[in-house]
Amino acid sequence: MSSAVQQSYRICEQIGKGRFGVVYKCYSSETGEEFAVKSINKILISDDSIDRQCLYNEAKIMQLVSPHPHIVRIAHVYEDDVYLDIVLELCCSSDLFQRLESRGVFTESDALAVMVPLMEAIAHCHKLSIAHRDIKPDNILFNDRNVLKLADFGSAHCFHNGELMNGVVGTPFYVAPEVLAGKKYDEKVDIWSAGVILYVMLAGVPPFYGESTAEIFDAVIRGNLRFPSRIFQAVSPAAKGLIRGMICKDVSRRFSAQQVLRHPWITNNDETKKVAVLA
Structure with a gap:
């Protein structure tokens, strides 16, 4: 030191x-x-x-x-x-990964309390022409007042004037398919990753799964998004609609950060629920 x-x-x-x-x-x-x-x-x-x-x-x-x-x-x-x-x-409380491990499945209210501040942070980055490129539960921290904090910008990249990015970065369950396909991509890779986090919070399992990293990548590239009825029977249509808009293979149709924040699942919920998820 x-x-x-x-x-x-x-x-x-x-x-x-x-x-x-x-x-x-x-x-x-x-x-x-x-x-x-x-x-x-x-x-x-x-x-x-x-x-x-x-x-x-x-x-x-x-x-x-x-x-x-x-x-x-x-x-x-x-x-x-x-x-x-x-x-x-200093963010010394448990991160979102640890909270998912201990709780399994979140209520929609608790998932909302994560998604609002997370998407506000992502929207802020995108407005400044910065893509995080490694949005995952481990990088979502909470301080001693239980306020959500996005962390770890080691893979982040500045883009300007519609410039596209390249390079395989990210984490297997959360990385967007266009990254794995070796294509040039834009900041909407962060929206895909945040959508996967929302899916995991509500389902307790990732939308794309495999026994190895290669199998996970294959599943992500296929992008066959499903909502098994035994898992999603209690999840609202609005929540599933938001997930579809975020985990969308067609990047031109995938939501932007601002579109996520304007989605009815977020805007129609009680403002008092938009606080950090309970420990």
């Missing part, structure tokens, strides 16, 4: 670990405010690797999208010859 970050923050216990870095809880020496610091050892990453590009990309893009109430706030970036240290808002 760089000496600069240690001078500005009191470093405490480790709260996470990745391939190249460790995440610690820390406190501002000046204000006492809690943060997380992701400390990356640059020596472990080759100069020409995609990992190095993603690490620098994350800090740059998070500065572009901040501040937003539903995106993890970046507080400071420190760098020396060995370390890249990114100080972030």
